[in-house]
Amino acid sequence: MIQLRKRHKTFAGYTEFWEHDSKFTKTKMKFSTFRPEAEIKGCLIWLSGLTCTDENFITKAGAQKILARENLMVICPDTSPRGLSLPNEHDSWDFGSGASFYVDATTPGYADHYQMFSYIADEIFEILSTDFQIAKHKISISGHSMGGHGALIFGLRHPERFQAVSAFSPIANPISCPWGQKALAGYLGDEVAEWTRWDATELLRSGHRHPRPLLIDQGGDDEFLKGLQLLPENLVATARACQQPLNFNLREGFDHSYYFIASFIEGQILFHSEVLGKD
């Protein structure tokens, strides 16, 4: 049972904040939505990045105006379980709370709650159908940074569930960057072979594909691009090598912030709208 916490009329629709008991995380989970008043033609799942919650996208991206015009819903899940006290869970901003990396964890303690891949791919996916009457073939996915990578792995592992896949500034090859190595070791243990199942570049390498072109926007002045945390070049080269169509837009002068997302969200929404609007 999902419960409405807050509701704000926004353009021709409603921004809403929800809460429910998750069977995968075994915690209360929050998410936000925007729903146009008119008949909804599909839903975009938005996955936020490190330190974010269900609130960042819905307050900062300026998406509602475009979603209302396109008759698209968005749902923004939280980025991890909350209210727990697992080992090291709250010690750093790039691991534990706010930093799930959207994997199904196997390490002690985390295995019991950090089941964020199943939470999104199964539970949120079902909620869209049962609570929001979204047809199962009218769901797509996008996100930012850790969540941009999340969108890629959901799309590559479940191309039948997510009709279109895009990302802003994804952590594109987490097994090869410090953020990813720290998180994947913490959630999955030290076996690198296990990590590759949760890495978009490695998923492509092992044969996963999405039937539609992937879309990525990346800021050219992104501090984490320069810091070798994102490594989109690895994803782009691998996609080219294995013939996965991918449109990569390098946006000169833009950084890693929501100001960048706001500047290009219209293009990404139109990309999803075109796919979800088809019969």
Place this chain on the structure above:
Amino acid sequence: MIQLRKRHKTFAGYTEFWEHDSKFTKTKMKFSTFRPEAEIKGCLIWLSGLTCTDENFITKAGAQKILARENLMVICPDTSPRGLSLPNEHDSWDFGSGASFYVDATTPGYADHYQMFSYIADEIFEILSTDFQIAKHKISISGHSMGGHGALIFGLRHPERFQAVSAFSPIANPISCPWGQKALAGYLGDEVAEWTRWDATELLRSGHRHPRPLLIDQGGDDEFLKGLQLLPENLVATARACQQPLNFNLREGFDHSYYFIASFIEGQILFHSEVLGKD
């Protein structure tokens, strides 16, 4: 000397965060700006409401896209001095820090720092000219709630400096509502006659006018409208009685939040753009 703290490319322009030593508040003050890359035709001053800072509007209103298209700058000052420890300054969210009401205070302690009217009307006004090369006849003002009322009193007291005046959900008659009574007593003492100089409805009553029509957007489901904190009906009736043109838009279903502001900011920016674009 203003100092740049952060800068983010946003649409065809830059969102920037600044800091400077104010001669009026005798503290460091922060403000944010958005400046289009193209030639700028004028600047809107945005005054935020209770509890806000220089960040709320620039992160949540979705204004940059429209400002970039209209070649308008916006500057968003903070809502009070910071870093002080005046009597009761941090005890409640509707008085003291984050709640200046944009008056020049006269009470002990506050008189030394809470000179927010002069800070905006003189110091920010000058900074626009000297640091940002905005012509003095190309400046207008808007705001939300406490800041919406601020915009009205700046416009009515200095119609020659602020070419156009608009507001979202202003606290339209503060001497008659609990928020205003508490704040005005705290900043100005118990003499109600003194309060009337800082109340938009009373300024109209005492003969102040603006040469252009005022523009107000008000949500019909605003909890503070129902709570009798805003009292736009007093302002509207007084404006009608004294023939100050005022366009009042009641927006059914909308509340007091930034979701409401985001939904109607385009109309207000176009109102300012039309005035500031004239020779």
